[in-house]
Amino acid sequence: MVFSSSLLENAVNEFAKLPGIGKKTALRLVLHLIKQDAAEVENFSSTIALMRSEIKFCKRCFNISDAELCNICSNKLRGNDTICVVENIRDVIAIESTQQFNGVY
Structure with missing residues (x-):
C-alpha cells in the first residue's frame, strides 16, 4: 500500500500488529477513527491506556480482573x-x- 501520509502509514502498521488484523482491516479501522470526532478518539485511546495500566491477573486463577481476585x-x-x-x-x-x-x- 502506498500512503499519502506517514502518520496514516504508521497507524495502519500499528493496527496491523494486532492478531487477525491485516493491512486492509487496519486501514479500514484507521480511516474510521479519522472520521470520528476528537472526543470519541480520545475516549478510545484513554480506554486502551487505562486497560493496559490497570488490568490485573487474578492471583488464584490468572483470569483478567480489576482486583486481586x-x-x-x-x-x-x-x-x-x-x-x-x-x-x-x-x-x-x-x-x-x-x-x-x-x-x-
Whole structure:
C-alpha cells in the first residue's frame, strides 16, 4: 500500500500488529477513527491506556480482573469442588457466556 501520509502509514502498521488484523482491516479501522470526532478518539485511546495500566491477573486463577481476585474466584457461591482447566482466557469467557458452569478455573 502506498500512503499519502506517514502518520496514516504508521497507524495502519500499528493496527496491523494486532492478531487477525491485516493491512486492509487496519486501514479500514484507521480511516474510521479519522472520521470520528476528537472526543470519541480520545475516549478510545484513554480506554486502551487505562486497560493496559490497570488490568490485573487474578492471583488464584490468572483470569483478567480489576482486583486481586477475579469476580469468579471471589464469588462465594461458586463451587470450589469443580475446577475447569482451560488453555486461555478466551475459553473462560466462552464458558462463562453460557452461564451453565458454576465452578472455578
